[in-house]
Amino acid sequence: MKILEVNNLRMYFSTKKGDVKAVEGVSLEIGKGESVGLVGESGCGKTSIGISILKLLPDNGRILDGEILFKGEDLVPKSEDEMRAVRWNGISMIFQAAMNALNPVYKVGDQIVEAIMIHEDVTKEEAHERVARLYELVGMSPERAENFPHEYSGGMKQRAIIAMALACDPDMIIADEPTTALDVIVQDSIIKEIKKIQAKLNMTMMYISHDISVIAETCERIAVMYAGNVVEYADSVTLFASPLHPYTHGLLSSFPSIKGPLKKLTPIPGEPPNLLNPPTGCRFHTRCPYAQRLCKEEVPVFKEFKERHYAACHYAGELSLR
Numbered sequence: 070m071k072i073l074e075v076n077n078l079r080m081y082f083s084t085k086k087g088d089v090k091a092v093e094g095v096s097l098e099i100g101k102g103e104s105v106g107l108v109g110e111s112g113c114g115k116t117s118i119g120i121s122i123l124k125l126l127p128d129n130g131r132i133l134d135g136e137i138l139f140k141g142e143d144l145v146p147k148s149e150d151e152m153r154a155v156r157w158n159g160i161s162m163i164f165q166a167a168m169n170a171l172n173p174v175y176k177v178g179d180q181i182v183e184a185i186m187i188h189e190d191v192t193k194e195e196a197h198e199r200v201a202r203l204y205e206l207v208g209m210s211p212e213r214a215e216n217f218p219h220e221y222s223g224g225m226k227q228r229a230i231i232a233m234a235l236a237c238d239p240d241m242i243i244a245d246e247p248t249t250a251l252d253v254i255v256q257d258s259i260i261k262e263i264k265k266i267q268a269k270l271n272m273t274m275m276y277i278s279h280d281i282s283v284i285a286e287t288c289e290r291i292a293v294m295y296a297g298n299v300v301e302y303a304d305s306v307t308l309f310a311s312p313l314h315p316y317t318h319g320l321l322s323s324f325p326s327i328k329g330p331l332k333k334l335t336p337i338p339g340e341p342p343n344l345l346n347p348p349t350g351c352r353f354h355t356r357c358p359y360a361q362r363l364c365k366e367e368v369p370v371f372k373e374f375k376e377r378h379y380a381a382c383h384y385a386g387e388l389s390l391r
């Protein structure tokens with residue numbers, strides 16, 4: 070069963086210099102209990118997709134087109150009041166750098182208790198009891214709820230943020246770079262914890278990261294983004310073994326593999342485009358070694374090549390990517 074289905078989503082930010090075309094015709098479907106990774110270079114629009122789904126856009130952001138079906142209901146036309154009911158209980162989001170947003174003057178546990186009591190009709194005792202269970206779930210001793218943020222390490226703060234996202238038992242979580250601010254060892258233990266929780270709760274998850282090795286470790290399916298577009302979407306094994314889009318192929322070649330044999334890394338030449346004025350046709354054509362005239366002229370359709378393997382490339386399946 071599909072829990073989330075995004076169809077042809079377009080979201081722009083207006084700025085003095087014009088519109089930043091951050092999300093352009095993005096389509097994605099996520100099944101219940103699936104973990105989907107959203108990967109791409111900095112500025113390609115990953116966070117923009119997350120905040121569009123929850124409609125937590127800044128004043129200059131607007132959805133121009135598309136549907137966001139959550140459990141079959143379109144969120145795009147929903148009012149702010151209606152969206153409040155969806156956030157936390159339906160979909161909750163772990164924001165990029167959220168651990169720095171804990172209030173320094175309140176005990177961490179009390180901050181989670183407050184979040185629970187705002188969203189659900191429970192007593193303070195019940196909320197505290199739930200926080201204790203959440204702490205156990207994220208691998209912390211419940212007594213830690215009595216501490217202030219400055220008494221926490223970075224990893225513990227991040228665990229608390231994860232506990233907070235789970236507090237109202239959401240159907241789905243969007244985790245935006247949940248480990249990027251942490252050192253590698255702590256990052257690894259948090260990733261393991263997230264995987265464990267995801268499996269235990271059969272949680273639907275969208276995991277956002279610029280690091281494809283983190284995504285590969287955490288997610289069953291991977292959506293690759295480039296310059297405001299999702300260019301390829303497939304299960305992780307297929308994506309690594311037989312990518313269809315030249316950008317995916319380039320991305321895989323530019324990341325070192327810890328487990329695989331040593332190979333020469335070849336970064337993709339050039340820079341990602343400015344989204345104020347993205348290239349015509351396929352947005353990747355300016356950097357694509359296989360680009361033809363058609364690529365400059367026509368936007369490729371994002372289509373399903375094999376079962377649940379989607380790509381947006383005029384020549385997908387015809388290229389021998391090396």
Ligand SMILES: Nc1ncnc2c1ncn2[C@@H]1O[C@H](COP(=O)(O)OP(=O)(O)OP(=O)(O)O)[C@@H](O)[C@H]1O
Nearest residue numbers: 082089091110111112113114115116117127279344
């Ligand atoms: N509030 C805003 N106003 C104007 N432009 C914005 C705003 N927020 C983001 N952008 C622009 O929108 C584009 C997409 O940004 P977004 O934050 O979604 O990228 P990202 O993939 O999450 O990047 P990162 O990996 O650095 O977090 C970028 O060009 C960015 O500069």
Ligand SMILES: [Mg+2]
Nearest residue numbers: 115116117165
């Ligand atoms: Mg981001």
